[in-house]
Amino acid sequence: MDIVGDKNIRRVWDELSRTYADKTALVFESLAGETREFSYAELNAEINRAANLFLKLHVAKGDRVVIQLYNSPEFLFAWFALAKIGAIAVPVNAHFLQNECASVVAKCKPKIAVIEERFRQLYDNLRLTSGAAIETILIARSDPELEIAGCLNFNGLLRRQPATLERIVAVSSADVAEILCTSGTTSTPKGVVITHYNLLFAGHYTGWQGCIRATDRYLSMMPVWHIDLQCTAAMPTFMAGATFILLEKYSARRFWRQVCLHRATLTECIPLMVRTLLAQPQQSWEQSHCLREVFFYLPMTEQEKDDFYRRFNVRFLTSYGMTETIVGLLGDRPGDERRWPAIGRPGFGYDIRIIDEQGNELPPHTVGEIYVKGVPGKTLFKEYYQDPAATADALSAEGWLHTGDKGYVDEDGYFYFVDRQSNLIKRAGENISSTEIENFLLTHPRVADAAVVGVPDCVCDEMVKAFVIPKAGATLDAEEIIAYCRAHIAKFKVPSVVEIRSSLPRTSTGKVKKNILCEESLAGRAVLAIIDRNCGAEPKEREVCGRIAERD
DSSP: OOSSTTOOHHHHHHHHHHHSTTSEEEEEEOTTSOEEEEEHHHHHHHHHHHHHHHHHTTOOTTOEEEEEOOSSHHHHHHHHHHHHTTOEEEEOOTTOOHHHHHHHHHHHOOSEEEEEGGGHHHHHHHHHHSOOOOOEEEEESSOTTOOOTTSEEHHHHHTTSOSSOSOOOOOOTTSEEEEEEOOOSSSOOOEEEEEHHHHHHHHHHHHHHTTOOTTOEEEEOSOTTSHIIIIIIIHHHHHTTOEEEEESSOOTTTHHHHHHHTTOSEEEEOHHHHHHHHTSOOOTTTTOOOOSEEEEOSOOOHHHHHHHHHHHOOOEEEEEOOGGGSSOOEEOOTTOOOOTTOOBEEOTTOEEEEEOTTSOBOOTTOOEEEEEEOOBTTTBOOEETTOHHHHHHHBOTTSEEEEEEEEEEOTTSOEEEEEEGGGEEEETTEEEEHHHHHHHHTTSTTEEEEEEEEEEETTTEEEEEEEEEEOTTOOOOHHHHHHHHHHHSOGGGSOSEEEEOSOOOBOTTSOBOHHHHHHHHHHHHHHHOOOOGGGTOOHHHHHHHHHHHOOO
């Protein structure tokens, strides 16, 4: 059954504004704690005003428009407005620097940029240094009365636009709605092409997965330029006629109070959030919430899961996916038993297998690649923007997608995540999961966080390097961590080098930027000249390596 048909974003928003007219659609809380609310009719009117503004600026169907904003209603106005007129949104990570933005701009060639005022100099530089053909820069989230030399005031101009869409552009469900950059934790980000159908399917699918209904209140702090916010939170909430609560930014100190005060029935967490929430002083009111589910992504230890359950009295709804799959196509399905640490079973519209390097399907409990089948442009992304070679490598004509992730399945069809393919370390013939080592390091009583990467080695292909952050007020040294590992895990898994740090480089969604850690490690190799000590080094040599690798 085709649950989307030829609907598009414009038609759906017009229907929502009629059906749920006066119901609260959006609550936005700023960093300062100020809130703004919009009913479905009011939010649709703002989207129409933004669409009329883009039309007046001669944005045509198929034109690309960069949006580089922090979490805000203005992002939603622009994002949905561009879809209404058949244009293509290009959300850009608000943490990108000039070179990263230049790469996106050079590839997508946007006609207009909608940005924060703080990014103005960056885009002025892009125009001068890269010849970016951006015709107009709109500054959003500024005083509407402010005149900005060389730019237009987005909020000020919105006030002057009619609340009814002035021109109807023919748009189909197959048309492209946005180009979304992958998170790029281990490689150069690609432009994932997402259609109207993709976004509407996500609304139906995640709404089913989380049993979302009109009475729900979904609170999210995930960044607006990320697939999780868009397809796991915003689309299913709006399409159910529920209330979407958007926080400008995550604060571990404030988050659980916000969950309680906003009477959220649904929210989402990543491991970084779980750990920082557990580190907060316990409060007597923490279980006085309305939460039914917490959508959860990425692996963590069973101890952390149990501690979170006991402290906050709420369970996780595990979901696995990636930008290219649009939604969490594996997850805890309504009515199914939840088997931790399983990542669930396939949702409707997908076929999923575990395969070997030759493409053969593997039997239960055998680790291989997670291989998924859907429909490109509908249940899977359409393609990588202007990159047919990368598209062909990842996506077959029959709709089979190579995820590059390792996992296995049990006899009952429950899938288990082992590691990202890029996180597997090949050491002297052994495949080592960096996630497994990271989770083990977190069992040390004085370790707050850890990341593990593979570093090229002339003897054993790769060596294991661990980056460890001590808990607040605790002290650690490399020798102690190595000794702890040697006492509890197989010799070939023990890190050869341990680096004590105060922080780890992260993406906006909390993922560790392992590409940066690898680059730093490669640079350090020229100085350290360390070979993999687990391939036969004496303890004294390991001790010297550990001391050299220590860093605050």
